[in-house]
Amino acid sequence: MVRARLQGINTVRKRLADGSVRLYYYHRATGLPLSGKPGSPEFLRDYGSAEKTMLDRHSGIFNGLVRDYTLSPEFEKLRDSTQHEYRRMLTKAEQKFGNMPLAALEDPRVRQDFMTWRATVAKASGDREADNRLSVVSAMLTWGIRNGRFSATTLPDSDACTAPIALT
Incomplete structure (x- = not known):
């Protein structure tokens, strides 16, 4: 048995x-x-x-998207050190955006929330850390769009200080 x-x-x-x-x-x-x-x-x-x-209880919110992404085959293909860093950065993003409904990600105004968060992180931890966190969140959101978790929207890319990219 x-x-x-x-x-x-x-x-x-x-x-x-x-x-x-x-x-x-x-x-x-x-x-x-x-x-x-x-x-x-x-x-x-x-x-x-x-x-x-x-x-x-996490379905339909940002936390659920993080869980789905970190359990995905695409995430598993990353090196262990990369997975560790992505999890660290996504945990920080969950603290801020964890209960955000995925439907809110389809609103173009959500970009401002991410940019405000990036500015807060930049003040506390530096531009490099802020850009890295935003880059990881952007990668996860791109994965979410490609896997049908929500529709395309305009979100910031990894070079957050310049222009947004349309994730379609």
Whole structure:
């Protein structure tokens, strides 16, 4: 029998009124209770449902696009060091734009938000870091357009201080 090593399970011990101890299991990321004992069919069903809930909560927003991009075959083709840097920069972008609906990326005014963010990063970390972050976000958005996650829009390119490019 194959045994799956599940991650992200929070085990809580509860002493009951009669003095016995009962174990309760929860999905760590969502907080959803997991019924049954670890490895049982109902436990695995609840775990799968909680994992799906976790993934679905990011669908349709910037965070979900980052997740899809970092799990894509195109991203996996990048060198490990490049993947590490892209993840670092995309994590910073998620802090700013994480809950932005993908529909907002189709509005031409969103370019101003990215440029304002770039200027803020440039003041704090320098022009090179700001341009690199914007370049990685632009690469991810281009991937999103090519893979049908949202329609084409006008967003800044990696040379953010000059002109935008139409990502189509």
